[in-house]
Amino acid sequence: MKQCLLIAVLMIGISSCEKNINFNLKNADDLLVVDAQIESGKYPTVVLTNSFDYYSKIDPQLLAGLFVHNANIVLRSGPLNHKLKEYAFPLGGGYVGYAYLIDSSNMSTAFTGQFGKQYYLDIDVAGKHYSSTTFIPPLTKYPDSIWFKTAPLNPDSNKRVLMSKVTDPPGLGNYIRYFTSKNGESFLPGQNSVFDDAVIDGTTYTVQVEPGIDINNRISPDSNFFQRGDTVTLKISNIDKATYTFWNTWEFAQGAIGNPFSQPNKVIGNISNGALGAFCGYASWYKTIIAR
DSSP, X not given: OHHHHHXXXXXXXXXXXXXXXXXXXXXXXXXXXXXXXXXXXXOOEEEEEEOOXXXXXXXXXXXXXXXXXXXXXXXXXXXXXXXXXXXXXXXXXXXXXXXXXXXXXXXXXXXXXXXXXXXXXXXXXXXXXXXXXXXXOOOOOOEXXXXXXXXXXXXXXXXXXXXXXXXXXSSSOOEEEEEEEETTOOOEEEEEEEEOOTTTTTOEEEEEEOOOOOTTSOOOGGGGOEETTOEEEEEEEEEOHHHHHHHHHHHHHHHHTTOTTSOOOOOOOOOSTTOEEEEEEEEEEEEEEXXX
């Protein structure tokens, strides 16, 4: 009841100060959007796209046409410099996407992500230069144990929730991002996938791990549960502060879309020269378990 009254008061306040507002949304220049990552034990990947107008009709043809081609991308770590190569991959429906990956013809300078190392990214495209850096921290924070239990207060006895017991290392600055994979499918991040240790520094705690979600699909009431018999892999990635800040602000902005009462929010990336997106490093831990 109190919540209904609060919403009613807010609506009255909005209507009482209602006036006509005309937005003049001009066509903005395209901005480069960078989705770059390097994970421990894996090769880097970089996807470049262009931003698009607010009123653009989003369809597969538009998305397929956003990829940026012929970029010169160099990844550096210590004495190694490796120029990435553009590769095509199928998107489905006859459309093709593009990503910049390790050049398989020049493996002498290729490298995978390593714990405790800094990485530098340089992008030259369309006469502009962009740069970024990321750090793969040591792998210091991951669950002591994980297990399934029957979903409480749920009439379906086959529903399961994933539980995790975690000990946070002493000292602030232990940032993580988590993903889950179910029955061999792709890894998906949780709806709120990043966490800091501002409140739980140095403590041992137990927490429910919600399944990762595909934001392109409608979230169902069953999204918080696994099913008995599911084979689930939990991925915990230790990340640096810049990676945490990017995903924290991105998820807040994504969750606020369509909410008239949300506060304005800016997604904070780490790419220079006004580009959008981020270059993220992940120190990752994996554990597979079957829901009994």
